[in-house]
Amino acid sequence: MAKKNATDKVSCNMNALPLKTRMRPYLIVAPALIITIGIMIPFAMAIYFSLTNYSFRMPTYKFVWFENWIKILKSEDFWRALWVTLRYAFWSTLVEMVLGMGVAMLLNKLNNAFSKILRVVLIFPLMIAPITATIVWQLMLNSSVGIVEKFLNVFGVYNFPWAASPDTAMLTVVMIDVWVNTAFVMLLVLAGLQSLPKSPFESAKIDGGSAWFNFKNLTLPMLKPSLYIALLFRLMAALQEYAIIFGLTKGGPGDTLMNLSLTAHLTGFKFQKFGYALPYILVLWVIVNITAKQIVKRQRAAQKQASGLES
Amino acid sequence: MKKRALAITMSAVMAASMFASVGVSAEEGSEFDWKAYEGTTLNVMFNEHTYADAVIAKLPEFEELTGIKVEYSTTPEANYFDKLNTALSSRSGQPDIFMTGAYQTWEYAPAGYMEPLDAYIEDATKTSPDYNYDDFIPGIINALRWDLVPGHAVGEGELWALPMGWEINTLTYNKKIFEEKGITPPTTTQELYDAAVALKEFGGSGTYGLAVRGLRDWGTIHPAYMSLFATWGAKDFEVEDGKLVCKLDSPEAIEMTDYWVKLIKDGGAPQWSTYGWELCGADLGAGKAAMMWDADRGGYTQNVEGASAEAGNLAFAGIPLPEGKTEQLSNLWTWAMGMNADSKNKDAAWYFLQYFTSPDFMLYSGTEGACTDTPRTSVMESEEYKAIVGQAEGYLESFETVSANASIFFTPQPYFFECTTMWAETLQDLVISDTYESTEEAMQTLAANLTELVSDLEVE
Numbered sequence: 001m002a003k004k005n006a007t008d009k010v011s012c013n014m015n016a017l018p019l020k021t022r023m024r025p026y027l028i029v030a031p032a033l034i035i036t037i038g039i040m041i042p043f044a045m046a047i048y049f050s051l052t053n054y055s056f057r058m059p060t061y062k063f064v065w066f067e068n069w070i071k072i073l074k075s076e077d078f079w080r081a082l083w084v085t086l087r088y089a090f091w092s093t094l095v096e097m098v099l100g101m102g103v104a105m106l107l108n109k110l111n112n113a114f115s116k117i118l119r120v121v122l123i124f125p126l127m128i129a130p131i132t133a134t135i136v137w138q139l140m141l142n143s144s145v146g147i148v149e150k151f152l153n154v155f156g157v158y159n160f161p162w163a164a165s166p167d168t169a170m171l172t173v174v175m176i177d178v179w180v181n182t183a184f185v186m187l188l189v190l191a192g193l194q195s196l197p198k199s200p201f202e203s204a205k206i207d208g209g210s211a212w213f214n215f216k217n218l219t220l221p222m223l224k225p226s227l228y229i230a231l232l233f234r235l236m237a238a239l240q241e242y243a244i245i246f247g248l249t250k251g252g253p254g255d256t257l258m259n260l261s262l263t264a265h266l267t268g269f270k271f272q273k274f275g276y277a278l279p280y281i282l283v284l285w286v287i288v289n290i291t292a293k294q295i296v297k298r299q300r301a302a303q304k305q306a307s308g309l310e311s
Numbered sequence: 312m313k314k315r316a317l318a319i320t321m322s323a324v325m326a327a328s329m330f331a332s333v334g335v336s337a338e339e340g341s342e343f344d345w346k347a348y349e350g351t352t353l354n355v356m357f358n359e360h361t362y363a364d365a366v367i368a369k370l371p372e373f374e375e376l377t378g379i380k381v382e383y384s385t386t387p388e389a390n391y392f393d394k395l396n397t398a399l400s401s402r403s404g405q406p407d408i409f410m411t412g413a414y415q416t417w418e419y420a421p422a423g424y425m426e427p428l429d430a431y432i433e434d435a436t437k438t439s440p441d442y443n444y445d446d447f448i449p450g451i452i453n454a455l456r457w458d459l460v461p462g463h464a465v466g467e468g469e470l471w472a473l474p475m476g477w478e479i480n481t482l483t484y485n486k487k488i489f490e491e492k493g494i495t496p497p498t499t500t501q502e503l504y505d506a507a508v509a510l511k512e513f514g515g516s517g518t519y520g521l522a523v524r525g526l527r528d529w530g531t532i533h534p535a536y537m538s539l540f541a542t543w544g545a546k547d548f549e550v551e552d553g554k555l556v557c558k559l560d561s562p563e564a565i566e567m568t569d570y571w572v573k574l575i576k577d578g579g580a581p582q583w584s585t586y587g588w589e590l591c592g593a594d595l596g597a598g599k600a601a602m603m604w605d606a607d608r609g610g611y612t613q614n615v616e617g618a619s620a621e622a623g624n625l626a627f628a629g630i631p632l633p634e635g636k637t638e639q640l641s642n643l644w645t646w647a648m649g650m651n652a653d654s655k656n657k658d659a660a661w662y663f664l665q666y667f668t669s670p671d672f673m674l675y676s677g678t679e680g681a682c683t684d685t686p687r688t689s690v691m692e693s694e695e696y697k698a699i700v701g702q703a704e705g706y707l708e709s710f711e712t713v714s715a716n717a718s719i720f721f722t723p724q725p726y727f728f729e730c731t732t733m734w735a736e737t738l739q740d741l742v743i744s745d746t747y748e749s750t751e752e753a754m755q756t757l758a759a760n761l762t763e764l765v766s767d768l769e770v771e
Binding site for chain 2: 143153158161163164168250265266270
C-alpha cells in the first residue's frame, strides 16, 4: 500500500512538471536516435534487397528469399573473393604497421631539421587519391616507359611482370597500398611516441636498461593504444579496398585480385544484378564489424594498461 | 426574324473562325519550328570523348537556335556507365539525353529505359526537313536497331539511338620501323604472327610487335579479337530449340583463340593483361609497339602532328586474313546518343538529338571536331572530309575496304557484359596462367558456363 502511494506520488509529481521539462530527456536523445536510424537504413535496405532479384535490367523485382545467399555461399567465386580480401588486408596492413612504426621511431629519435623535412615529405602520398596514385604507379611499372623497369634493368632484370602475372599481381597492389598508406600509420605512431612520458625512460637509463629492454617494456606497452588505432583504420580500409585494384587490373589477371568489393561492384553495376551483389557487401560488413569490435576492445584494454589502471 | 438572322450570322462567323483557327493550327503544326520548345532545360550525360567535345563546342549555337538550355556532365569512361545505370534506373527522367553504345542498348532498351526514335524521325512537325535520315550509313544505323528478342540480330525493330561516330578495328603499323626491319605490312594471319615475333624487342627491352587489349572486361573482346573471330568464321551464340547455345567451343572458335593466345604470348606486350585502349595507343605513339590492332581512330589520333613521338610514321592496313578467307569482317563500335524513356522533355530532347546528328553538325565533327569515323555518307563523300582524313597513309583505303562489311558480330542479348567479361577472363587464363591444359578445354568450359548463364532468356 505504501509502495503504491509512493508510485502515485512520483507520477503525480511528473505530471506536475512542465511539458518542456518532461520532454527534455527525449529531445536530448533524439539526435542520436535519428543519426542511428539514418546509419542503419542503408544496412536494412541492403538486407532487404539481398532477398530479392532486384536488377537494373528488370522494371520490377520479386522476393527470392535466401536464393542469392545460398547461390553465393555455394559459388567458388565467393570463397575466392573472400580469400583475396583477407590476404590483401593481412599483407598490406602488416607491412604498413611494421614500416610505419619503424619510420616513426626513426623520426622520433632523430628529431632534427632533417627529420622535420622528412615528416612533411613522407606524408605526400597520403594527400593523393589512391586511384591517382595507382595510375602513376601503373606508368612507373610499365615495361615500356616505366622508371621502375629502367631501374631494374640496371640489375639485369627485364620485363618484370608486376600486375600482369597472377604470381606478382598481389605483391604489386600491396606495394602501392603500402606506398600510399604507410604515412598514415607513421603519423599516428609518431604522435603516440611524442606523447609518451619521459620519466620512465629516464629511470630506465639510470638503471642501465638496454634499447631492446626499453622498447619491449616501456615503449611498446605505452604505444599500444596508438598502434591499435592505426591498425583499426588500416585493416578496415584494406578489407574494403577497391580503388587500387580496380585502377590497376580491374581484378585481373584472371580473377587473381577479385576481392569482395570488386566482385560486388562488378556483379551489381556491370552485370546489373543488385540482389545478387548485396550478400558480398553484407558479408564484408560483418567481417569489418567483427574485426573492428575486437580491435576496439583490445585498444581500450591497452589504454587502461598504459594509464596504469590495470597491470 | 432579325434575331434569327443575327443568330445565323453569328453561327456562320463562329464556324468560319473555328475552321480558320483549325486551319491555322494545322498549318502551324505542320511546320517544323526550331523555337517550338524555347525555355526548356535539358540535362545531358556525356562520356569523356572527342565525340562529346564536338557536341559541347557547339552547344551555344544550339541554345541560340532553339532557345533550349542545356546542362551537361562529362564522366570518364571507367565510371560513365555505372553512373548512367544508376541515373536511368532511378526513373527520375534525368538525364534527358545520354551517350551510349550499341551493346548497352541491349540492356537499357528491354528494361524500358530508352525511348524508341522512329516516331520522331517520321513526324514532319518534329523533324527538320534537312535532317536526311537516309544519309546515315546503313550498317551503322542498323547497329542501333533491335527488336528486343535475345538471339535476334541487330537491324530489325525500333531505332534506340542515333550514332555520333563509329569505329572499325584495323591494323595500324609503324612504317618507319617496318622499313628499318625490312618487313612488309601483314595481309594474312600467318604474316601478322611472323611480323609480331620478328619485331619482339625490336628497339630493346620493353619494345614489342603487336599491341592489343588484355584487361578483364568486354573491351578486350570486342575490338581486334572479335573482328578476327568473325573473319575466321566463328560465332558466339546460336539459337537451338528456342534457347541460346554458346558456340565458343566450335572448331573455328578454338582454332582462332589458340592463334590469338600464341600471338600475344610470342609477340604481344609483356604486360598485356593490364592493357586497355589507352596503353595500346600510347605504346604505338611512343614507338614501343610496332603494330596495334584496335579502333582505327586510336591509331589516327596518335598520327596527328604533335600528338605523339611517332606521329607521321603510322600507316593503316586492313584485317589480316586467315587461310582460305577472303572477307575482312570488322566488329564495329558506335558511340551514339539515346533518349531517356522517362524524360519529361522528350520533344525538346529530340531537337537536341537531331541537331547533333544532323548533316551540318556531322560535317563539322568529322572535319574540325576530330571525329574521323563519320556515320553519314554525305560527310564521307565530301571533299573537306577527304582532304583532312586522307592525309593519313592508307586510312581512307582501309576504312572503305573494312567498313563495307563492318557490323556487330555479337549476338544481341542482355547478358552481353557478363559473357564478355568471362570470355576475357578465360583469355587471360590462357595467356598468363596454366589454369587450362589446352585452349580446347578452356573454350569448352567457357561455352558451358555461358550457355548456363543465358539459359533463362526467352528467345522466341
